[in-house]
Amino acid sequence: MSTLTTQVIDESILTKLKLRFSSMHNQAKPILLPMIGVAIFLFLWTLASSSINTSLGKFPSPAAVATQVHNLYTEHNQERDKAAAFYQRQEERNAKRVAQDPSYEPKIRAYTGKETFVDQIVTSLITVMSGFILAAALAIPLGIAIGLSKDLNAAINPIIQIFKPVSPLAWLPLVTMVVSAVYVSDDPFFAKSFVNSLITVTLCCIWPMVINTSVGVASINKDWDNVSQVLRLPKSKHIQKIVLPAAIPSIFTGMRMSLGVAWMVLIAAEMLAQNPGLGKFVWDEFQNGSSESLSRIMTAVIVIGFIGFMLDRMMQKIQYVASWDKSSASL
């Protein structure tokens, strides 16, 4: 009897413990498994890098990349110090000139030194977001129009299908030539290189948004359409109250895809057109051919990947907030 009770108690404790352990296991899973994955990847990377020899030395190992992250950050700080000294010298020079020539209106010129890695990241982010927003502003209205009208869809669809798979590298020479021919101004508000990258990004990332928006609009629940008809909603109200809310999940799916495309395109465009940004950083380092070049490029690769990931996460969060269909905002 007593042995039985103890056994029962033991079993109940055991199941409780098991339950607790498994729940702990479930909580740890989303952190633990990725960590194991990354650790294995780092191990394999280290192993592989020590056995790949290039004419620029060994393939960069994770340790080399870590060193470069530190170096790039130090360089960034040094450049900031130089910039501060530059502005100070400039002020002194201006003051001296005003003393000699009182009619002179001193003006402060922007720092002329090099762009650091951090500056280039910022430049790339600004370019990609501008191109993406421009594309969204064009693509969403177009997508809605196509989604609403079967005839328009039939007319435009072949064009979309043909331009969708075009690589940025093919667009770039055309964009460059057109921009330098059309965008002529003595004191341009935007640099030409910025406009080149922006248009290339827009041209490449507009299509997923157009397609997704139109599909979303075209597949609106028939009941809602009927409601709109029963209420005799005018066209603008119909779009505002029925179409847009209904199509939001697919619009955002398109936007997420587009942003991914935009980021990839931008790096290629910067590399090819020597436009400032991360792509140019990679190309410059490749050209330098120093013993540190490969590890710097590898650092840039990881940073590019990480930023791409963060951009996607950001879009996902916005999608989650903006969309009524929370299931569409999954990973």
Next chain:
Amino acid sequence: MFAKSLKKLRKEIRNTLVVSCCVLTGSVTGFSSYADTLGYPEKEELKFGFIKLTDMAPIAIAYEKGFFEDEGLYVTIEAQANWKVLLDGVIDGRLDGAHMLAGQPIAATIGYGTKADIITPFSMDLNGNAITVSNAVWDKMKVHIPKMADGRPVHPIKADALKPVVESYIDKGKPFKMGMVFPVSTHNYELRYWLAAGGIHPGYYAPHKGDTAGTIDAQALLSVTPPPQMPATMEAGTIYGYCVGEPWNQQAVFKGIGVPVVTDYEIWKDNPEKVFGISKTFAEKYPNTTIRLTRALIRAAKWLDDKNNANRPEAVKILSQSNYVGADYDVIANSMTGTFEYEKGDKRSVPDFNVFFRHNATYPYYSDAIWYLTQMRRWGQISEDKADDWYKKVAAQVYRPDIYQKAANSLIADKLMNVKEFPNFSTETGFKVPQKHFIDDIVYDGTKPNAYINKFSIGLKSGDKL
């Protein structure tokens, strides 16, 4: 006798003029320094382009040492992808000035390639290039080169040693391909000069027939590759050798993929190399800016050669920054500090491999411009005969010693430089005395370009047209 007295008279008049000018400005403004009479720059924010080569050093030094800022110029320096992009940048105004191949402003002015009026007030350096061949070609070439007592090859290595190798490739039906950096680059003409001196035909251009490949009758096919990509292109087997500036020859030694065989110092001692090119409209619109940037560059060049190259290690450190040349310190130092490594371990002293200021390196000599024109004619880029006067006229359009002289005089007046550091401007004609130190011993006299062209056994001569 008469000419001599005339010259003396002229000199006297000038001296009195200078003195009275100084007195005049001194009494009016209360300053006697030349900088005040020079006036502030009209355009202060400038953007200069360069290609990743060590001979861009004067621009980097003028920036880093504050020489540009001393002139009130705020300069941004930007690496360019290749020579074509760089030239287009100066033509369309995206760049205010650039580190250029000496042939570029000349070719642009005569309309070979893009037609544009580009001038140069400042010659950037002498020498600084070399010809490198791949390891495989070197092994075959080496047996034909005479050896010294210690077993190292006798220098300079002539293309005679390469000829049997080229012939063996042609016999096997394989074209012998080499790289150079631009159709009107010093490297193209140097490589052609060296090959032709060894009896290898590098091919003709025929622009009037639309042929700009430059491979007519060629035994060695030359093609264009941007400097920083040379080692990688040779490693990939696309070309078997190349002629390029530093550090891309030393890079081949460090990477163990090739062997530099001859420097341009040995092909033509103290040959003019890069120039600083600006558009003619820029110089006319902003005369003070032009003189001021020339002043900054002259000071930078002097700094680079000062105290017998004592500043070179510091210069190398600056150049190895990723925004300038960006190659490793050791690679750049190998050629910048007075030595040059040929075959791995065969490091020889070449103190004048890179000359930035000595031997009046910065003065834009007409005869230098004419040499490039003679080579353009020799290889058919200029398809028809031109009179000697035409050569002189073009040289005077492109090379602008007048601007250089103004800059130099103001530096002397400001006591930043010494009069002895410059050519004697009162007697300088812009023509160097006939130069003898070519690898084939042919003498170059810039005043007689047509006679010079006729001296070569390989190449177009007076009256020839393809």
